[in-house]
Amino acid sequence: MMIRKVILVAVLVSCGLHITGTSTRAEDLFRDRIAPLLERRCVGCHNDRQREGEYSLQSAQAALDDGYILPDDPAGSHLLDLITPENGKTAMPKNNGSLSVEEVELIRDWIRGGAKWPADVRLEVPKVGDFDWWSYKPLARPLAPVMNDSWAKSAIDDFVLAKLNEKGLTPSPPADRRTLIRRVTYDLIGLPPTPEEVATFVSDTDPNAYLKLVERLLKSERYGEHWARHWLDVAKYADSCGYDKDKLRPNAWPYRDYVIRSLNEDKPYSRFVQEQIAGDILFPDTPDGIVGLGFIAAGPWDFIGHVEVSEAKIDGKVARNLDRDDMVSGAFNTFCSLTVQCARCHNHKFDPVTQEHYYGLQSVFAAVDRANRRFDVDPKTAKRRRELTGRLNALTAAKAKRDSIYLGLASEPSSDSNEARRDKIQSYSDQITEVESELHALPPQASVYAAATSFPPEGNFQPTGGKPRDVFVLSRGEVTLPGTLAIPGVLPLSGVLPWQFSPELGEGQRRAKLAEWFVDHDNPLVWRSIVNRIWQYHFGEGIVATPNDLGRMGALPTHPELLDWLAVEFRDGDQSMKELHRMIVASNTYQQSSADNAMNSAIDSGNQFLWRASRRRLSAEELRDSILIVSGAMNLEMGGPGYYLFALEKTEHSPHFEYHKFDPSDKASHRRSIYRFIARSQPNPYMTTLDCADSSQSTPRRNETLTSLQALALLNNKFNLVMAEKFASRLESENADLQSQVRQAMALVTQRPATETEVRELLVYAETHGVANLCRLLFNLSEFLFVD
Amino acid sequence: MRERNEMNNRRSFLTHCGAGFGALALNAMLQHEAAAANDGVVQVLHHPAKAKRVVQLFMGGAASHIDLWDHKPMLEKHHGQASDFGEKVETFQDGLGPWMKSPFKFSPHGESGKMLSEVVEPMGEHTDDLAFIHNMVGKSGVHSQATYLQATGFQLPGFPGMGSWVSYGLGSMNDNLPTFVVLPDHRGFASNGPKNWGSAFLPASAQGTAIFPQRDNPIEDLSAQASFVTKAGDSAGLSLLKRMNRRYQEERKGDSRLEARIRSYELAAAMQLSAPEALDISGESQATMKMYGLDRIGATYPAEINPAEEAEYFGRKCLIARRLLERGVRFVQIWSGNDNGFPRRNWDSHENIQRDHGPLARGMAVGTAALLKDLKQRGMLEDTIVLWTTEFGRMPSSQGGTGRDHNPYVFTNWLCGGGIKGGVTHGASDQWGYKPLDRSSPTQVYDIHATILHQLGIDHKRLTVRHNGIDRRITDVHGHVLTNILT
Numbered sequence A: 001m002m003i004r005k006v007i008l009v010a011v012l013v014s015c016g017l018h019i020t021g022t023s024t025r026a027e028d029l030f031r032d033r034i035a036p037l038l039e040r041r042c043v044g045c046h047n048d049r050q051r052e053g054e055y056s057l058q059s060a061q062a063a064l065d066d067g068y069i070l071p072d073d074p075a076g077s078h079l080l081d082l083i084t085p086e087n088g089k090t091a092m093p094k095n096n097g098s099l100s101v102e103e104v105e106l107i108r109d110w111i112r113g114g115a116k117w118p119a120d121v122r123l124e125v126p127k128v129g130d131f132d133w134w135s136y137k138p139l140a141r142p143l144a145p146v147m148n149d150s151w152a153k154s155a156i157d158d159f160v161l162a163k164l165n166e167k168g169l170t171p172s173p174p175a176d177r178r179t180l181i182r183r184v185t186y187d188l189i190g191l192p193p194t195p196e197e198v199a200t201f202v203s204d205t206d207p208n209a210y211l212k213l214v215e216r217l218l219k220s221e222r223y224g225e226h227w228a229r230h231w232l233d234v235a236k237y238a239d240s241c242g243y244d245k246d247k248l249r250p251n252a253w254p255y256r257d258y259v260i261r262s263l264n265e266d267k268p269y270s271r272f273v274q275e276q277i278a279g280d281i282l283f284p285d286t287p288d289g290i291v292g293l294g295f296i297a298a299g300p301w302d303f304i305g306h307v308e309v310s311e312a313k314i315d316g317k318v319a320r321n322l323d324r325d326d327m328v329s330g331a332f333n334t335f336c337s338l339t340v341q342c343a344r345c346h347n348h349k350f351d352p353v354t355q356e357h358y359y360g361l362q363s364v365f366a367a368v369d370r371a372n373r374r375f376d377v378d379p380k381t382a383k384r385r386r387e388l389t390g391r392l393n394a395l396t397a398a399k400a401k402r403d404s405i406y407l408g409l410a411s412e413p414s415s416d417s418n419e420a421r422r423d424k425i426q427s428y429s430d431q432i433t434e435v436e437s438e439l440h441a442l443p444p445q446a447s448v449y450a451a452a453t454s455f456p457p458e459g460n461f462q463p464t465g466g467k468p469r470d471v472f473v474l475s476r477g478e479v480t481l482p483g484t485l486a487i488p489g490v491l492p493l494s495g496v497l498p499w500q501f502s503p504e505l506g507e508g509q510r511r512a513k514l515a516e517w518f519v520d521h522d523n524p525l526v527w528r529s530i531v532n533r534i535w536q537y538h539f540g541e542g543i544v545a546t547p548n549d550l551g552r553m554g555a556l557p558t559h560p561e562l563l564d565w566l567a568v569e570f571r572d573g574d575q576s577m578k579e580l581h582r583m584i585v586a587s588n589t590y591q592q593s594s595a596d597n598a599m600n601s602a603i604d605s606g607n608q609f610l611w612r613a614s615r616r617r618l619s620a621e622e623l624r625d626s627i628l629i630v631s632g633a634m635n636l637e638m639g640g641p642g643y644y645l646f647a648l649e650k651t652e653h654s655p656h657f658e659y660h661k662f663d664p665s666d667k668a669s670h671r672r673s674i675y676r677f678i679a680r681s682q683p684n685p686y687m688t689t690l691d692c693a694d695s696s697q698s699t700p701r702r703n704e705t706l707t708s709l710q711a712l713a714l715l716n717n718k719f720n721l722v723m724a725e726k727f728a729s730r731l732e733s734e735n736a737d738l739q740s741q742v743r744q745a746m747a748l749v750t751q752r753p754a755t756e757t758e759v760r761e762l763l764v765y766a767e768t769h770g771v772a773n774l775c776r777l778l779f780n781l782s783e784f785l786f787v788d
Numbered sequence B: 001m002r003e004r005n006e007m008n009n010r011r012s013f014l015t016h017c018g019a020g021f022g023a024l025a026l027n028a029m030l031q032h033e034a035a036a037a038n039d040g041v042v043q044v045l046h047h048p049a050k051a052k053r054v055v056q057l058f059m060g061g062a063a064s065h066i067d068l069w070d071h072k073p074m075l076e077k078h079h080g081q082a083s084d085f086g087e088k089v090e091t092f093q094d095g096l097g098p099w100m101k102s103p104f105k106f107s108p109h110g111e112s113g114k115m116l117s118e119v120v121e122p123m124g125e126h127t128d129d130l131a132f133i134h135n136m137v138g139k140s141g142v143h144s145q146a147t148y149l150q151a152t153g154f155q156l157p158g159f160p161g162m163g164s165w166v167s168y169g170l171g172s173m174n175d176n177l178p179t180f181v182v183l184p185d186h187r188g189f190a191s192n193g194p195k196n197w198g199s200a201f202l203p204a205s206a207q208g209t210a211i212f213p214q215r216d217n218p219i220e221d222l223s224a225q226a227s228f229v230t231k232a233g234d235s236a237g238l239s240l241l242k243r244m245n246r247r248y249q250e251e252r253k254g255d256s257r258l259e260a261r262i263r264s265y266e267l268a269a270a271m272q273l274s275a276p277e278a279l280d281i282s283g284e285s286q287a288t289m290k291m292y293g294l295d296r297i298g299a300t301y302p303a304e305i306n307p308a309e310e311a312e313y314f315g316r317k318c319l320i321a322r323r324l325l326e327r328g329v330r331f332v333q334i335w336s337g338n339d340n341g342f343p344r345r346n347w348d349s350h351e352n353i354q355r356d357h358g359p360l361a362r363g364m365a366v367g368t369a370a371l372l373k374d375l376k377q378r379g380m381l382e383d384t385i386v387l388w389t390t391e392f393g394r395m396p397s398s399q400g401g402t403g404r405d406h407n408p409y410v411f412t413n414w415l416c417g418g419g420i421k422g423g424v425t426h427g428a429s430d431q432w433g434y435k436p437l438d439r440s441s442p443t444q445v446y447d448i449h450a451t452i453l454h455q456l457g458i459d460h461k462r463l464t465v466r467h468n469g470i471d472r473r474i475t476d477v478h479g480h481v482l483t484n485i486l487t
Helices: A003-016 A023-041 A060-065 A080-084 A101-112 A155-169 A178-189 A196-203 A209-219 A221-235 A253-263 A269-281 A287-291 A303-308 A314-335 A340-344 A355-364 A381-404 A416-440 A507-518 A526-539 A560-572 A577-586 A598-603 A620-631 A687-688 A707-715 A718-734 A738-748 A756-769 A771-778 B010-016 B024-034 B071-076 B118-129 B141-151 B162-170 B193-197 B229-250 B256-279 B286-290 B305-327 B352-375 B444-453
Strands: A370-373 A446-452 A471-476 A481-484 A647-649 A656-658 B053-060 B106-107 B114-117 B130-136 B180-183 B333-337 B382-389 B411-416 B424-426 B465-467 B470-472
Touching: A155 B229, A155 B444, A178 A221, A178 A287, A178 A577, A196 A209, A196 A738, A209 A577, A221 A253, A221 A314, A221 A526, A221 B352, A253 A287, A253 A355, A269 A287, A269 A738, A287 A446, A303 A314, A303 A381, A314 A340, A314 A355, A314 A507, A314 A526, A314 B141, A381 A416, A381 A771, A416 A598, A416 A647, A446 B118, A481 B305, A526 A560, A526 A577, A560 A577, A560 B333, A577 B024, A620 A687, A620 A718, A656 B141, A687 A707, A718 A738, A718 A771, A738 A756, A738 A771, A756 B229, A771 B229, B024 B333, B053 B162, B053 B352, B071 B333, B071 B352, B106 B118, B114 B118, B114 B411, B118 B130, B130 B444, B141 B193, B162 B180, B162 B229, B162 B444, B180 B193, B180 B305, B229 B256, B256 B305, B286 B352, B305 B352, B333 B352, B352 B382, B382 B444, B411 B444
Parallel strands: B053 B333, B053 B382, B130 B424, B180 B333
Antiparallel strands: A370 A446, A471 A481, A647 A656, B106 B114, B130 B411, B382 B411, B465 B470
């Protein structure tokens, strides 16, 4: 970089001196230096199509005819005024800062030298058209290295060990059984094992003891509850809309339950993906085909921008543009780990996504809004309702036609007698009544907040009825600068299905084609994306450390062959997440101890190459759930509307979520944290302090911080205090004496027997300050918060 | 970029730094960690700083520039005549009634002769310290998006507030109070609530800590509210906890997080002692209390909005802000105005400027003037930047005869202290206060943020964090330092 700069200055100086030489030389200067500079900094807006400020720099004629550039006359060239700083500010370029002094001088010299612009040189709008990047390459199944090492007992171990050998690292010994059951239980179901489960596993002599344990955990419904939280972090799920007047979404939860159910059922991934984009079209009559569409609606929504402001106003257009942006970026960040949203304002600077591609994606979602959508819980009912609705429409149309014939409104005359006429009309009416009453008798429908094209209008928020809105390619992303009409499509990733759709394609079909494209066998991103996410939740860091971005701004894979191997195994197998978990947790790589090793640490302190397990802090939900479990307060009831952890006030205007007025002894709240009502505009302070995800941004990986406010929360939050008392009552009711209470408490919190020193110290403390204070203290143990 | 990238922050250090550091260096880092709850990522300032602290005064609901700071004689002249903007105008509620002069009188103040409205008259004595920016433009007339834009630099949710960026960049100046404190309007949050000061993708240590001085726990979970909790139990419990956590840590060498956790309890204990002291205004002199409008605490107020009550509420927040700044808090954000509901206790005066803007502005001006004076007499204004801002402005045309609709096309900010030149105006609005006089070069929030960071010694383009594939910064791809308002 430094060297290039030096050369640039050198060229510039020499050109400045000799520019009056041959025109060829001046033309070379233009080709080599000026053209790339103009393309990079100016042509993005000043091109023939957009003509920002009525000016294009795309061709010699356009650029020179407008008087901004006067050849041989730098002082008279207005272009130079615009790019030269005045009071530290330049008029142009509008974005990304001024040109450097050297760059301005380069342009000045070029103008002074006659502003030579060879007629054959036409500047191009900058875009990345280069698919030469690891994640865009087709997936192929790499051969696992042959390690001939007893440590490596699976392909995963082979790949990992090969890399460890290459880096001069050695694997760690296996974790002890108590550590292992605690780790795998938290990883798979997000809860601690009970002391009995630990004892059983530790003393189990069956060589398959560990695999039996894994099977038990994968069968548990707690599994779906835990892994749904990971998915909902990425999908930005919440139970309110966010923005101003943060309106409640009382029907968002069926989507949350759908995710839990789908994971517990181990639904094949391609089905899971397709349901969330176009389930209504691809799987008609299935409840999951509708409820899955909650994914599209999961993110924030601006009530005022949609309901109070008309779509004809700029603010209304902005709100709808940003709304579709949320849908597009949600789908692509989640399923493809590609940051397409960068192309909203300009062609993507690093990945091959142009503005045309991006707005093509927006037009896939151009007919849907976020609203309550009704569905039948029973597929049989759904089918019946569809048939009956079809018949009703046909009958109504037939009756209307008959009416118009009899009234003489139709061209077709009728010879029917009056009586025959009455009978025919009556017969239609009877049939209509019959169908209507049968429709009426069907079980009532449920509602889910999802992508919808038909819903009761509210103010300016009107359903499209399935007719896609016009989406334009917006210059700089501004709704006031529309360009051409966008053509719906996907992305031209090499080797995947045709990427542009017919503009006439109906709204549902657009989504269906997108869904099919996502799960296409040859889609290079989608399979890598999902196996990388699952890997990350087991090891703390993905094979690619940026799970929402496999593009050029993302990290490189540490184990590229392993990633591809996993992706192909997953895609070509049953696309079963549970099978993937099995492969991962059965590996020796996963079962290593987390203990430090100075030799390894000196080479790879961050454990990128997996020479040990990574110790991790519990997530906010895992911690809260663990407190409920050990206190004996947990109610494991599944599903349904989210419970409140706040007093809800003033809902008529903007709901006030008053956390400090909530009483945590309310039994309705003693359920797993996945079922809490998530208020988007006012996140729960306790959970936020523990690094819970912000539901306004896709969170592929949680931060892990340690702050004094966190210490205060664990010591003093009313929830912890109430649970400390519950825990104390549990201990007192289950044990005859204080010493057994102390021993049980330690076993519940740490899954190991207390040492005699600990028993002695804790006993003294409990005798003096009571069991509730003892329990409160135990909730603050690092050993409780961390998983080895 | 091509190598494996990590979020360059403290968490990542604490998580991943192990034996790569010599034991001594690591130890020194941890000592440092202990002294300040969290250090900034900007270890060496990009250039010498003029300021260390920031106060951001945020008027929720959108305060009218033309009724407070930006005098418009043309409105007086054409009051009541049909408004004509010379172009098609889009407003939020179509409030394009006749031109409406301000219901408040304007008079000149200070050597600069700056015309101020009578309702902000207490600010008159400071006009020569203020730099007004009358050509601020927003991007949206929708409260939520506009509030996000001014608070976080983006009109979408999910971005860190300015205080979070500053905390993330510069870290803490104290070891017993939060770095970034927020004093919300206790009657309700403005649009977006706590999302305006959330850390979003920055570490949680950079989030704003909301303080409600009148609550039992002015800071969330500062003290335990339960009958079984005792002082003796806490003190014995904390020392036992420390012993047990220490044993756990000693068995797991090379993991600095476990050490940091032990320290976090010591810092928490320090905060428990110092926060109540910082919030206790009972030792302030009569004169100080009067200056901040706090000389009638305990008085009952009428149901209607009134200046004395507003002054007490805003003044208390300003006084507490000064006490926090004195104790090393780096960034204080004070909010005026609740959730835009009714009756109006917010600046969203669609119905009646005189009724609602009058008392709110007077209360704000009393507290703000006192804060500036107090900081000045303590020698702190020199290195404390004060920013007065809002969502957007209000229209020069009337709505329903006495109110004004939203005006995202132009509004006013002012800055003061921390190396900001006083008695100057940067940019002007047009004769009506409808749009900037020079429409081609307005001022935007990016410029304000860039300028404040600049005064703090930070180049706004260099304070970035990669998030989901994009190097995020508070100024997005924009921002120019307003050099002509700097001393």
